[in-house]
Amino acid sequence: MESYIKLSTLNDFIFCPKSIYYHTLYDSYEKKLYQDEVQIAWTIAHETIDNKIYSTSKYILQWLDVYSENFKISWKIDIFNTKTWELIERKNQVHRDENNKEKIYTWYKYQLRWQMFCLEELWYHIKKISLYSMKDNKKYPIYKPDNxxxxxxxxxxxxxxxxxxxxxxxxxxxxxxxxxxxxxxxDYYIWEVYPQLHLFE
Ligand code: SF4
Structure with missing residues (x-):
């Protein structure tokens, strides 16, 4: 059977395709042993959701396992409000560029649309999808994907x-x-990159 692609492994694949093998190995380790600062901030931002303490309202779905049969992908949704039909992905902070324009990375769109595809297959109607910047309490709409x-x-x-x-x-x-x-x-780092970096020591 074809296995489902997890969102977190696709993230690594975009960074470096070879890293998906190491991702699988690290899956069983304590995350804080290998995460960098940005990832740790992301993990903390999601701890309330991981522990299902964002909201006790019945109409808020949180950290629910979802998958899409069409795309053969799986992951968890961040927050889905079944009253407003809004899907939300929380970020510690959405930063701004030198022109004070918010930086909505392509990866953020991947995350939300990925969750949207999965939820839609569960017959949920998604009205809007948004990115929520926790530190400054701002919300940014993300548009549904075109063809x-x-x-x-x-x-x-x-x-x-x-x-x-x-x-x-x-x-x-x-x-x-x-x-x-x-x-x-x-192995590439150990045999190719590391020796190059220390060539003249
Ligand atoms: S060390 Fe380099 S080649 Fe190896 S997985 Fe990381 S980015 Fe890819």
């Missing part, structure tokens, strides 16, 4: 399923490897 985006999304899932690092000589940008939380396990 062009859908094709890109399906291609990305296809690429994920087909990926095999052994089919060609592997290479990756050194600065990415330096930031990678899996580098201590990665």
């Amino acid at each position: 062009k985006w859908l094709i890109k999304f399906q291609n990305l899932l296809e690429e994920y399923r087909r990926f095999n690092p052994n089919t060609k000589k592997w290479s990756q940008n050194t600065s990415k490897c330096m930031k990678c939380i899996y580098r201590e396990l990665c």
Whole structure:
């Protein structure tokens, strides 16, 4: 049976396809041992949801396991209000650029639309999807995907399923490897990147 792709592994795949192997290995570890500062902030922001203490209202669905048969994807929803039919993904803070425009990363859209696809297959009607910035209490609407985006999304899932690092000589940008939380396990970092960095010591 074809396995379902988890949202968290797709995130790693976009950063570096090879990292999905290490992601699986780290899955059984205590998260704080390997997460970087940004990820830890994200985890803290989600702790109330993980513990289901965001709201006790019956119409608020939180941290519910969902999956999509069409796309063969799975994950959890952050918050879904069944009264307003609004799907919300919380962030510690949505930052702004030098022109004071909010930075809505592509990845944020992936997260919300991913949850939306799964919920819709459960027959929930989604009226709007929003990003919520917790620190400054602001909400940003995210638009539903158009056909062009859908094709890109399906291609990305296809690429994920087909990926095999052994089919060609592997290479990756050194600065990415330096930031990678899996580098201590990665053979490419150990044999290619690390020796280069210490060549002149
Ligand atoms: S260390 Fe580099 S090659 Fe290895 S998984 Fe991380 S980013 Fe990819």
